[in-house]
Amino acid sequence: xxxxxxxxxxxxxxxxxxxxxxxxxSDPIDKFISSFMADRLARELKRKFxxxxxxxxxxxxxxxIKKIADIVVKVDSY
Amino acid sequence: MIKRIIFAxxxxxxxNGAYSQVKLFSxxxxxxxxxxxxxxxxxxxxxNRIPGQSERAGGYYFVNDVIGDKGWGxxxxxxxxxxxxxxxSSSPNNISLGVPIGLVYDFKKTNIGLFSFYVEGSPEMIAxxxxxxxxxxLSINAYFKYxxxxxxxxxxxxxxxxxxxxxxxxxxxxxxxxxxxxVPFYLKMNFWNAISSKERKYKRIxxxxxxxxxxxxxxxxLINEDDTYFYFSSKLDVYITPNFGLGxxxxxxxxxxxxxxxxxxxxxxxxxx
Numbered sequence: 464x465x466x467x468x469x470x471x472x473x474x475x476x477x478x479x480x481x482x483x484x485x486x487x488x489s490d491p492i493d494k495f496i497s498s499f500m501a502d503r504l505a506r507e508l509k510r511k512f513x514x515x516x517x518x519x520x521x522x523x524x525x526x527x528i529k530k531i532a533d534i535v536v537k538v539d540s541y
Numbered sequence: 542m543i544k545r546i547i548f549a550x551x552x553x554x555x556x557n558g559a560y561s562q563v564k565l566f567s568x569x570x571x572x573x574x575x576x577x578x579x580x581x582x583x584x585x586x587x588x589n590r591i592p593g594q595s596e597r598a599g600g601y602y603f604v605n606d607v608i609g610d611k612g613w614g615x616x617x618x619x620x621x622x623x624x625x626x627x628x629x630s631s632s633p634n635n636i637s638l639g640v641p642i643g644l645v646y647d648f649k650k651t652n653i654g655l656f657s658f659y660v661e662g663s664p665e666m667i668a669x670x671x672x673x674x675x676x677x678x679l680s681i682n683a684y685f686k687y688x689x690x691x692x693x694x695x696x697x698x699x700x701x702x703x704x705x706x707x708x709x710x711x712x713x714x715x716x717x718x719x720x721x722x723x724v725p726f727y728l729k730m731n732f733w734n735a736i737s738s739k740e741r742k743y744k745r746i747x748x749x750x751x752x753x754x755x756x757x758x759x760x761x762x763l764i765n766e767d768d769t770y771f772y773f774s775s776k777l778d779v780y781i782t783p784n785f786g787l788g789x790x791x792x793x794x795x796x797x798x799x800x801x802x803x804x805x806x807x808x809x810x811x812x813x814x
Contacts, residue, residue, distance in 0.1 A: 477650055480691055491742070496655075499697045499729070500688045502605050503647050503657050506614045509607045517614075521605040 467512075471534050474507050488532040492524070501525050508534070514541045603640075614645045620663075625670045635797060636672075639665035641682070654689035654696075665705070667797050674764075676719055676798045678707025684725075695731035695744070700724075709761055709798070720759035721797075726752045735780075743783035750775045755795075770795040772803075778811050786811040 468488060476483045479495035486495065496504050505521035515538055520528075528534055604617040622637040643661025660683045668675035684701025702724055709717040733745040755770040772794035780786040791806045 497695055505605055506607050510610050517606045518602055518604050521602050525600055
């Protein structure tokens, strides 16, 4: 796994009831956190990856990011 | 004529498609219990809101960023809420716009779920469907948001306190001062796992409830004969597919800006993505 993949899964695990080992890159994000808390997840990602644009990530979590792997792609794009 | 306009607007919006992960548009047809307008058509449109109640968090943001690394953040987001119907008692018949600007604190994960605390100020406008009677105010809000989610159920809770101070404008009448304190409560539950024909997992039941207690301490006395009002709404959607559901909505109480009695039930369709 890449550093980004590990970091993203760590953040999702820290913001859900699931552990690191229970989260797969191919899983849908709403299995672990709902759109109701997407703003929080984006802020937690920013704390892990300071280079990202939190607002953009927040809105894409609401509109187009569907899987854990999509978050990895988004973070790697910065 | 009004029904035709509402239907045309609803169909136009629906043809554009919903883009949210959650319900964005609903069209309903139902029965009221207050006056003799026994059947009614209703339309709701919610951007960062739920019917008759500000959702405040989640959704589309102008700004969402962190302050340091201790859990604090700040945000600016637009909110739109349209609840209109063909009958006086069939819907709150209001149109709201707001731009909350706030601070948020994200608590560490606990065994019972996730908590975040929000405090914000928001310039807001809320009008009746004719725009002849409208409120303009600054709302100061503090609230907690909670989420519990596992494989079987999602629970979202939102509650706090808000204070609004501003003015009421009415066509052909003098402007009045307006002040309100509100205690809102919002509960969403999502359950009953299902798998679509394309093997996409989703939950069949989406149940959203909101309750508001309003204390209006300053207003035009002809509009507000009382000073305390309750408003309750409950919407149950049963999703046939991940994107299409049949819904039942019930609401009862008094809501801004006219505080007329609503009491109605309607059935309709909901699109989600």
